Amino acid sequence: MQDPSGFAFHPARLDRAQQEALVSQVFAALEAAPLYRPVTPGGKSMSVQMSNMGPLGWVTDQAGGYRYQAAHPVTGAPWPAIPAVLLDLWAELADAETPPDACLVNLYRDGARMSLHQDQDEADMRFPVLSVSLGDTAVFRLGGAKRGDPTRSLKLNSGDVCLLAGEARLFFHGVDRVLEGSSTLIPGGGRINLTLRRARPA
Numbered sequence: 001m002q003d004p005s006g007f008a009f010h011p012a013r014l015d016r017a018q019q020e021a022l023v024s025q026v027f028a029a030l031e032a033a034p035l036y037r038p039v040t041p042g043g044k045s046m047s048v049q050m051s052n053m054g055p056l057g058w059v060t061d062q063a064g065g066y067r068y069q070a071a072h073p074v075t076g077a078p079w080p081a082i083p084a085v086l087l088d089l090w091a092e093l094a095d096a097e098t099p100p101d102a103c104l105v106n107l108y109r110d111g112a113r114m115s116l117h118q119d120q121d122e123a124d125m126r127f128p129v130l131s132v133s134l135g136d137t138a139v140f141r142l143g144g145a146k147r148g149d150p151t152r153s154l155k156l157n158s159g160d161v162c163l164l165a166g167e168a169r170l171f172f173h174g175v176d177r178v179l180e181g182s183s184t185l186i187p188g189g190g191r192i193n194l195t196l197r198r199a200r201p202a
Helices: 016-032 084-093 166-169
Strands: 007-010 049-053 058-059 068-069 102-108 114-117 129-136 135-141 151-155 161-164 173-179 191-197
Touching: 016 049, 016 084, 016 102, 016 129, 016 191, 049 058, 058 102, 084 129, 084 161, 084 166, 084 191
Parallel strands: none
Antiparallel strands: 007 161, 049 102, 058 068, 102 191, 114 173, 129 161, 129 191, 135 151, 135 173
16 A cells, blocks of 8 residues: 555565564574663653664664664674565665665564654655564554644554655654554564664765
8 A cells, every 4th residue: 555645555565474584583683783772862761672783773872862873882883784585675665776774673562652753864865764563563653744744543563564755754653552462473572663774875
């Protein structure tokens, strides 16, 4: 499903076997780049746990604010590579010519949520944002280009993929809540969201 704004929803894009294989790859990457709880520039700890894959990773803290960098802020090590299945999804659904250089890994557990926000720390907004849901179902909220625009909600199940492109690239979006226990995919429970972006210019 794709609407004129450029928002596209691909339900059940990954089947159970593909999801299990991808979760295994993500947890292997997290051994090299462990999850941590980031802090916003205002000093508030985010409710999600976070890591990254790819040449660059999105990070936030009080000292440097929102940004991309090539190393894990806790370990100082480079981020692990983006799994091939995600690169293939990006080439098919987002941009066949320019690959992503960042994949944010967010783990939602224990009531974690994500307030409405725009993805605007990238160099070129013409590149879309591709989001892959794994594990527990999330209640996703999508607004418009202004914070006060009307919003709509959508349940994102494990294996669903969303694309923010065109006008929708800068739409406000967030996660109201996660339906705990709705999936058995993630060891220890919860939801993993993988967000692919192109942070650098082409």
